Amino acid sequence: MAELSPALKQATPVLAARGEGIHLYDEQGRRYLDFTAGIGVTSTGHCHPRVVEAAQRQVGTLIHGQYTTVMHRPLLELTNRLGEVLPAGLDRLFYVNSGSEAVEAAVRLARQATGRQNIVAMQGGFHGRTMGAGALTSSGTKVRAGIGPMMPGVVFTPFPEPYRQRCSQAEAVRSALAEFDQLLVTVSAPRDTAAIIVEPVLGEGGYLPAPAEFLTGLRERADRHGILLIVDEVQTGVGRTGRFWGHDHAAVRPDILITAKGLASGFPISAIAAPEQLMSQAWPGSQGGTYGGNAVAAAAAIATLDVVRDEKLVDNAAEQGQRLFDGLRGVAAQHPVIGDVRGLGLMLANEFTAEDGTPDAAAAARAHAAAAERGLLLLTCGPHGNVVRMIPPLIVTADQVDEAVGLWGEAVAAAV
Numbered sequence: 001m002a003e004l005s006p007a008l009k010q011a012t013p014v015l016a017a018r019g020e021g022i023h024l025y026d027e028q029g030r031r032y033l034d035f036t037a038g039i040g041v042t043s044t045g046h047c048h049p050r051v052v053e054a055a056q057r058q059v060g061t062l063i064h065g066q067y068t069t070v071m072h073r074p075l076l077e078l079t080n081r082l083g084e085v086l087p088a089g090l091d092r093l094f095y096v097n098s099g100s101e102a103v104e105a106a107v108r109l110a111r112q113a114t115g116r117q118n119i120v121a122m123q124g125g126f127h128g129r130t131m132g133a134g135a136l137t138s139s140g141t142k143v144r145a146g147i148g149p150m151m152p153g154v155v156f157t158p159f160p161e162p163y164r165q166r167c168s169q170a171e172a173v174r175s176a177l178a179e180f181d182q183l184l185v186t187v188s189a190p191r192d193t194a195a196i197i198v199e200p201v202l203g204e205g206g207y208l209p210a211p212a213e214f215l216t217g218l219r220e221r222a223d224r225h226g227i228l229l230i231v232d233e234v235q236t237g238v239g240r241t242g243r244f245w246g247h248d249h250a251a252v253r254p255d256i257l258i259t260a261k262g263l264a265s266g267f268p269i270s271a272i273a274a275p276e277q278l279m280s281q282a283w284p285g286s287q288g289g290t291y292g293g294n295a296v297a298a299a300a301a302i303a304t305l306d307v308v309r310d311e312k313l314v315d316n317a318a319e320q321g322q323r324l325f326d327g328l329r330g331v332a333a334q335h336p337v338i339g340d341v342r343g344l345g346l347m348l349a350n351e352f353t354a355e356d357g358t359p360d361a362a363a364a365a366r367a368h369a370a371a372a373e374r375g376l377l378l379l380t381c382g383p384h385g386n387v388v389r390m391i392p393p394l395i396v397t398a399d400q401v402d403e404a405v406g407l408w409g410e411a412v413a414a415a416v
Helices: 049-059 073-083 099-114 133-137 167-188 211-224 295-310 313-334 359-373 400-414
Strands: 016-020 023-026 033-036 090-096 117-121 154-157 193-198 228-232 256-259 270-274 337-343 345-351 379-381 389-390
Touching: 033 400, 073 090, 073 256, 090 099, 099 117, 099 133, 099 193, 099 228, 099 256, 099 270, 099 400, 117 400, 154 167, 154 313, 167 211, 193 211, 211 228, 211 389, 295 313, 295 389, 313 345, 359 389, 359 400
Parallel strands: 117 154, 117 193, 193 228, 228 256
Antiparallel strands: 016 023, 023 033, 090 270, 256 270, 337 345, 345 389, 379 389
């Protein structure tokens, strides 16, 4: 009898039978508020009718048209649609299946285009579990442990963390940029540095937004030294932060943008975007894949972009994100164990801290479990596991936000 790998750990006890909008239902018909969105994937909610219809229609005509063998209309249309929302100048796209694959494609392109080998990644960043993406990841040792040696040519630089550093945001930014400058003269010379990779909000690392001044500082240094800036929008893209792209909060243009997760409402598709001049420097045969740009996933992505536009979900993420943030701050004000509430849009976190200032992972775990018992599904993150994050679908309403805040308040009270 075959069973799932014991290494797979389920975050909640739910055996999901169906999903509808913001809700999941188990096999007994119990309803749960899903504030995980499949780790930020079901951007338009579970089984949005327009996404379902587009996928069903595509399944009946063409399921798999391998894109280096034949071309299909959904991929061409998706490329045109993404061109309407991508930063100006990022006019060439390459598609794969997952965030990890897209990260590795971005690194491959950066190294080939610059002739340089080193990639500067952020301390606390998460970019995937494959060998290349894992080498860029430092959100926790569990991604890297037991599989070394990792891909060479990766160096890490500090990410601004005002709460952990107990300083102002401006001070944290100044310190992080100074450390980056020091890295360029001690570890990775600019002539050896192909790219910087950064998330607009650290995901697994604890839901830490990158201050605009930090991203601007990285952009300035990249331009000064001929280094490419890769922005990993796997989790922050497609409206999650209250802007279409997370880096829009800083008005910084990346050289390479990575997108995945919320792009197709649950269907596996990811992409990198870059200017034609840069993308054309990819070596022959370096871009491809059996399932990349799948026709059904592309059709679902087109429908997702339609829904995001027509239902004004980016604006809704900003509005409901502020409502959720205010509600979470209210709960935190009653419970000092929640030391920080932070995030952007509908990508918010609660950091649990003990009286002595150390991370309180036990309290976070109790609150997380108590929320699930009350019908609110959440996830934890952060290197110490002491951060409880909330990432509902972008269709969430004010009433649903208020319901979630109420359940969260009950859960925290029970946990502490």
